[in-house]
Amino acid sequence: MRKIATLVTIAGIMVTQMFSAVPAMADTNQNYADAFQKSILFYEAQWCGPDAGDNRLPWRSACHTEDGKDVGLDLTGGFHDCGDHVKFQITNQYAAATLGWDYYEFKDTFKAKGQDQYMLHILKHFTDYFLKLHTDRNTLYYDVGNGDIDHSYWGPPELQDTIQPNSRPTMGKITPNNPGSDICGGTAAALAIMYLNYKDIDSTYANKCLTAAKEIYDLGNNYRGLSKQFGGYYTSSNYWDDLAWGGVWLYQATNDKTYLTNAETILQQNNVSQYYAFNWTHCWDNVLGGTLVELAKVTNDQTYKTVAEGGFRHWMNDVSKSSGGLCSFQTWGNLRYVTAECMTMLAYNKTFPNQSYVNFAKGQIDYILGNNPKGMSYEVGYGSNYPKFPHNRAASGRKEFAPYNESKKQPELNIIYGELVGGPSSSDSYNDDIEDYTYSEGGIDYNAGFVGALAGLTEVYGQSQTPSVIPGLQAAKWLKTTPTPTPTPSGLLGDLNKDGVVNNTDLALLRNYLLNHKGTIDKSIWDVNKDNKINVLDYLKLGKIIKS
Numbered sequence: 001m002r003k004i005a006t007l008v009t010i011a012g013i014m015v016t017q018m019f020s021a022v023p024a025m026a027d028t029n030q031n032y033a034d035a036f037q038k039s040i041l042f043y044e045a046q047w048c049g050p051d052a053g054d055n056r057l058p059w060r061s062a063c064h065t066e067d068g069k070d071v072g073l074d075l076t077g078g079f080h081d082c083g084d085h086v087k088f089q090i091t092n093q094y095a096a097a098t099l100g101w102d103y104y105e106f107k108d109t110f111k112a113k114g115q116d117q118y119m120l121h122i123l124k125h126f127t128d129y130f131l132k133l134h135t136d137r138n139t140l141y142y143d144v145g146n147g148d149i150d151h152s153y154w155g156p157p158e159l160q161d162t163i164q165p166n167s168r169p170t171m172g173k174i175t176p177n178n179p180g181s182d183i184c185g186g187t188a189a190a191l192a193i194m195y196l197n198y199k200d201i202d203s204t205y206a207n208k209c210l211t212a213a214k215e216i217y218d219l220g221n222n223y224r225g226l227s228k229q230f231g232g233y234y235t236s237s238n239y240w241d242d243l244a245w246g247g248v249w250l251y252q253a254t255n256d257k258t259y260l261t262n263a264e265t266i267l268q269q270n271n272v273s274q275y276y277a278f279n280w281t282h283c284w285d286n287v288l289g290g291t292l293v294e295l296a297k298v299t300n301d302q303t304y305k306t307v308a309e310g311g312f313r314h315w316m317n318d319v320s321k322s323s324g325g326l327c328s329f330q331t332w333g334n335l336r337y338v339t340a341e342c343m344t345m346l347a348y349n350k351t352f353p354n355q356s357y358v359n360f361a362k363g364q365i366d367y368i369l370g371n372n373p374k375g376m377s378y379e380v381g382y383g384s385n386y387p388k389f390p391h392n393r394a395a396s397g398r399k400e401f402a403p404y405n406e407s408k409k410q411p412e413l414n415i416i417y418g419e420l421v422g423g424p425s426s427s428d429s430y431n432d433d434i435e436d437y438t439y440s441e442g443g444i445d446y447n448a449g450f451v452g453a454l455a456g457l458t459e460v461y462g463q464s465q466t467p468s469v470i471p472g473l474q475a476a477k478w479l480k481t482t483p484t485p486t487p488t489p490s491g492l493l494g495d496l497n498k499d500g501v502v503n504n505t506d507l508a509l510l511r512n513y514l515l516n517h518k519g520t521i522d523k524s525i526w527d528v529n530k531d532n533k534i535n536v537l538d539y540l541k542l543g544k545i546i547k548s
């Protein structure tokens with residue numbers, strides 16, 4: 001036996017050496033494909049509108065069905081911002097454009113892992129809403145919901161209109177007299193990317209998005225100024241990056257050089273030259289990171305490559321790292337910046353390959369998924385040790401706390417799969433507390449770069465990985481065919497492996513457990529006879545259930 005084992009080991013080493021040049025699955029202990037599918041599912045938790053119950057999460061249903069009524073419009077749809085329910089356009093447009101970019105760059109991976117239909121459905125929910133906001137060529141409504149009122153409510157989105165009536169006024173309206181070039185640039189980018197992603201699926205809808213993109217871009221470009229913000233929640237620093245971002249995408253959608261020239265002129269006017277130090281990253285307030293990647297790609301101009309690569313080097317070499325190895329860039333919601341930077345590098349790497357970018361992204365994402373001093377995943381529902389108290393009202397689901405209750409000390413009722421939380425401190429510690437929202441909250445902007453980073457790593461390292469079956473999901477009502485394994489209900493008594501059926505495989509699992517008591521068990525499912533003990537009586541009962 002020993003000799004055979006040795007031979008097998010030697011053969012194993014030889015095989016490893018033969019294939020060591022190939023990016024191997026063995027390089028990681030993380031299932032990127034699983035983290036990836038969950039990061040997309042998060043948007044179904046943030047879904048707003050009458051169709052919020054048509055997706056995979058059984059704990060979500062219609063919410064905020066009166067949005068826009070105060071201005072005589074139907075402005076339902078879009079996505080809740082973070083742990084709150086306001087529909088800020090700054091984060092909606094940023095998330096829509098960045099997710100569209102993720103899909104545009106890594107489309108094959110979305111398809112290979114059965115995520116394309118879910119992603120496209122999410123992207124269309126964003127743009128359906130943007131089309132509603134754009135009531136004529138010189139108007140763009142924005143921001144539905146009053147942040148101050150909203151933040152005094154802790155309860156499910158489904159009950160907010162009842163418990164807190166009139167809490168969702170339509171706040172903003174961009175017109176030639178009330179400019180909002182930041183919001184217009186970003187919203188135009190999202191619609192132009194949707195055209196690119198959707199033109200071969202439904203050209204009528206794609207063209208509608210493109211027409212709206214052009215009009216909204218003109219509104220922002222011809223009448224320049226920062227949008228008025230309400231309550232100081234998201235205050236844009238500049239609008240020129242947004243106009244450049246919109247321009248580079250409209251150029252790709254139309255091949256009309258006017259858009260490219262406009263984007264390049266705007267960057268020149270703001271001194272983005274080869275000497276420019278871009279020491280920030282792609283985020284809701286600054287989309288220069290993504291703009292540089294796309295400009296480098298479409299122009300092959302060294303200026304953009306130099307600035308983009310300088311930014312990457314800054315992140316790799318100069319941004320301070322925790323002792324566990326995580327880039328510590330900002331205190332509030334640090335992981336949104338880290339993951340967006342990973343996405344930016346992986347997208348750039350597709351056109352201008354550089355293994356150090358892939359290595360950086362892998363190192364940071366591996367940390368986030370669990371290779372860290374706490375052995376904890378900062379993506380909710382990924383792995384076994386993840387935040388149980390994310391700051392999210394929908395996931396909390398506790399209507400007894402509405403309108404507001406400070407003592408939110410019970411774990412969330414619902415697992416908000418895929419939510420990237422703000423993450424650990426610069427000393428690798430994490431306080432799993434709903435109230436500690438600078439670390440425990442996530443949002444639609446947080447996950448936007450994260451989805452792309454995971455798609456990119458899945459493309460490099462996860463070709464043979466499969467997403468796990470997420471317990472407790474329902475089939476999306478809009479889905480005509482089921483491309484991925486049918487989501488199964490959790491908590492089915494006796495369904496020990498949670499594959500949706502109770503059969504002899506479960507019986508064998510229980511038998512093995514009774515023989516060696518190894519592995520983790522979920523008592524609510526394993527205790528078949530409900531006597532609070534797992535023993536041979538459960539085995540006998542399960543056998544009877546299977547036979548009957």
Ligand SMILES: [Zn+2]
Nearest residue numbers: 048049063064
């Ligand atoms: Zn809602």
